[in-house]
Each structure stands twice: as C-alpha cells, then as structure tokens.
Amino acid sequence: MREITELKELQKIELEMLQEIDKICRHYHIRYYLAGGTLLGAVRHQGFIPWDDDIDIAMPREDYEQFIKIMSHKKHPIYKLLAIECTKGYPYTFAKVVDTRTRLVEEIGKDLHQMGVFIDIFPIDGMGNQKEKAMQRLMKIIRLRSRIWEAALKKDEIKNKERNLKNQMIKSAANGLIKIIGIKRCYHYMMKYVKQETFQDSKWIASAVGGAGIERELIERKYFDNMIEMEFEGKRFYAPEGYEKYLTNLYGDYMQMPPKEKRVASHRGKIWWK
Template sequence: MVNLKINLPEHFLDEEVRCDFTVTKQMKELWAIELDLLAEFDRVCKKYDLRYSATGGTMLGVIRHQGFIPWDDDIDLMMLRDDYERLCHIASQEFKHPYFFQTEYSDPGSLRRHAQLRNSETTAIREVEEKWHYLFNQGIFIDIFPVDAVIDDPDLFQKQYQEAMALRASYTKKAKWSVRYHEGPNPVKNVVKGVVKSLNNSLFKKKYDYLKDYRAFENVCARYNNEETKYLSLLSFQFDNPKHYKTRVGWKNIVYKDFEFMQMPVTSDYDEILTIQYGDYMKMQKVSTIHGGLIIDTNQSYKDYFKNKEKK
C-alpha cells in the first residue's frame, strides 16, 4: 500500500468480520487511503472554516456502524454550494501531490458533476470506463457533493429541472468530441473522431466550449440558493431524486461523531435525512454502491495500471 500521512491503529489492516460480512485486507487498505484523504480534506476545511457533512452511505455508516458500512467502498461528503465554491477556489494551493482535488475545471473530462479528492499514486477505475483509457485522474477518491436549494414551487422546480437536463445533454455531447475523446474498436470511426477533435482543438479552438454549458448547468442548479426553502438536495448529481433531500435547519448545527478511529461531521437532521433515503435505516441490507464496480489498486497509480495493461 502507498504511504499515508495518517497513523493507522495497530491491526487496522487485518481482515475481520463485521455484521457477518468479511472485510478483506484489500478493503481495509482502500478504507485506509480514503481515511487519509478525509483527514487531508478535514485539515483544509478547518483551516478555511468550511462546513461539510457526511451524506448517503457514509452518514448511514456513521450513525449505524460508527464507521464504514462493512460492504461499502467509498466516502461521500456534502457541502453547501457557497462553501463548495470557496473550496474549489483554494484547492490547487492547498492539496499537493499525491492529493488531487478534481473538478471539471481542474481536470477536464471526468464529467462527474461534483468534486473528488484523489490519491494520484493509486488506482480506482470504474469498470465501465476501463477500456476507454480516459486521461483524467483515476486515483482512489472520496466524493464531495455540492448542496443546492430545492424550490418549493413544483412548476418552477420542473422548469429548472428541464433547463438543467438540456444543458447537461449539451455539455456531454460537446465534451465527447473534445476532452472525452478516446479510441474505440472501429478504426474508421477513430479516424473521423481524430479529425473532428483536431478541428475543434486547433482551427476552431472549441476544446473547452463545453465548459460554458457545464458552468451554466451548475448555475441553474444553484438558482434558488438565496431563498429560504425547506429542503436542499444534491441537484447537480441527481436532480429529481427526492431521496437526496436534506433540511435547511440541519446545517445550523453540525456535530462530530465517531467514524472508525476518526471523527466525522454530520448535520443535526441526520435522522430525518436517513429516514428519507433508507426508511428504517437501522435495519441492515446489503446493496451495491451507486457508482458500480471499481478496479482498485492500492499499490500503483492508474497511469502505471494502464501502462502495464498495454504491455500484456
């Protein structure tokens, strides 16, 4: 496993059984790297007085397990949009190698619609993306989601949703022909794509035009952030999913709770949030992660992974 800044408790990396589920040494190494990322993220947030909270399965893990859900393989965090934007602004000066704060602006092509803090000396490649050899950073990561206001008027919400989806379709299409260009199995199509990419990037200088639509998409998501709405949500991630709804009042009091051998902040409305998302959240059920399968390597970088794959 790569070197970490944090000191791991003795035997933390040992395989163990939690809730009748075997947590392997490989999973423990993944957790350790993610906890190291969390510690670095927390350092920067405290330095600049930026608020954040666990969300999703990580919040559930905090409350139900005082750590990771045994079968979970990631850390999900959320920030109010203003704090998120402040973090994006100072990230490049604070996060140094191997830590890399990835957004569409710092590393074009990932199209995640949220930020990820990654360890560049490791590998975490989505199985569905492996064959494309994308150039953006694909180290082990933690997710950071911006939180925006959900307007109470259903007609305004529907209009906002339609605008956001139109912009998302537009920037995705443009990015596919520039920064997300890759070679597929069809050689003729590869030549055509290469020519179009060259024209976009050289003659017409349209390589980053998609970022205008991407920024417009984010602005639409943040449209009602100055209004005192009842609910907030991860609009840029899954705009119309009510399971991501959070209460505004929860952000007025953030509490730290045990998470493995560290502390994790959660908004005070965690009971309501978890009930909205999971129902009877203290009842355990094993479900797959939202991002699907990952190719994980805690010993080599994603760049070396692709180089070694090409040699085979």
C-alpha cells in the same frame, strides 16, 4: 504496481483522505457533512458499512466553491482535486479528491488518466421556498446534469443504456448538440440556473448535480443548518444535525440491515498502487 484487492486496505486509504479533507475544512472554516452511505455507516456502524467501498461528503454550494478554489491551488504531496472547473476532460458535475499514489480504472470514465482512489464531494444547492416548485427545479437540474454527463462520456460507457430507439435518437441529438456547444459552456449555463436560488435563502435544498438527484434528496434546509460531530472509524467528522430526517428520506428504516444478497460494493473497477 501492486493491485489493491482487499476492501480493508481501500477503506484505510479513503479514511486517511477524509482526515486530510476534514483538517483542511476546519482550517478554512468550510462546512461539510458526511453524506449518503458514509453517514449511514457512521450512524449504524460507527464507521464504514462493512461492504462499502467509498466515502461521500457534501457541502453547501458556497463552501464547495471555496473548497475547489483552495484545493485547485494547493500543492498537496498526495491528494489532488478533480473538478469540471479546473480539470480538462473531467465529465462530472461534482468534485473528487484522489490519492495520486494510486491508479483506478472504472467501467465509467475509464479514460480519466488522473483517477485514483477517491472521495466524492457533492455540492448542496438551494431549491427555493415552495416544495412543488423546488421539485420541478430539481428535476430540470437533473436533466441538464444527465445530458452533460452523457455527452462527456463515451457512448459505450453510459450505464442503463436507453433501449427505446426513439429515445436513443433524441438523446444522441441532444448529446451531439452539447458537444458542439461545448461541455463547459453547457455546464456554465446549468450553473446560472442552479445559482438562481441559494442554499442559505432557500427552505428546500438538494444535492441536485451530484447525488442521487431524486425526490428523496429534497429536504428542508433546517436539517442542515447545524453541524454535529459523529464518530467514524474512531475519528470525529461532521454530520448534519438533522441526520435522522435525511437518512429516513434516503433509506426509509435506515437501521434495518439489507438482505445478504444486497450487501455488496457499489463500484466496479481495478485499483493499483503506482
């Protein structure tokens, strides 16, 4: 096995994966958007943010579920879908497409034997038509999602460990209850709540179960109603037509470069070719 240490090599693997996802989505008429730092990179750099080491995309829930159904049955020679719906032991409430030629070991979820270089795929859900209620809904989903993640992962893998002893005990009890009930059953309970509102019928939307999951994620659906093509590393991929509003919500003055000390990759782990 050869370790992948050069950022450019990692970005090349991810770009090839994104091209294949784009091809599948276009073929099956699945809506997707470049998201987060990937969209920021497309707008500000016409490609990767120079120090970025991952790709994020997002899909309306209906399209996300169609994508999971297609990819979980598709025998692709290189790429494999990981999702809580179809992957035993997978702890996250969003999907990943991984390059099976590679092996990735992260600090979080290091026991996931199927993990390789990946692209994160976040579902976008409806939050309803009233902003205040949409915010309350978003926060409840974030709490449910966090409990599932923490129960699924080992205690020593949880980032930002709770320092307060009382809160530690509450979290430990909640996580223990989820483990007794079962991760998948808790996920299905969360999804019943999530699906009470739909993307198409909501004024407000958010990537509640996968993205940053904070107030900045809440946005009016009108900014995502239409897709536009945008250049990324010399290729064309889809972005929301209202990308300016979305990026402003997330980053403020998104065209302003961060200070040099913050220009670092966000993920930790080791990667090898198998």
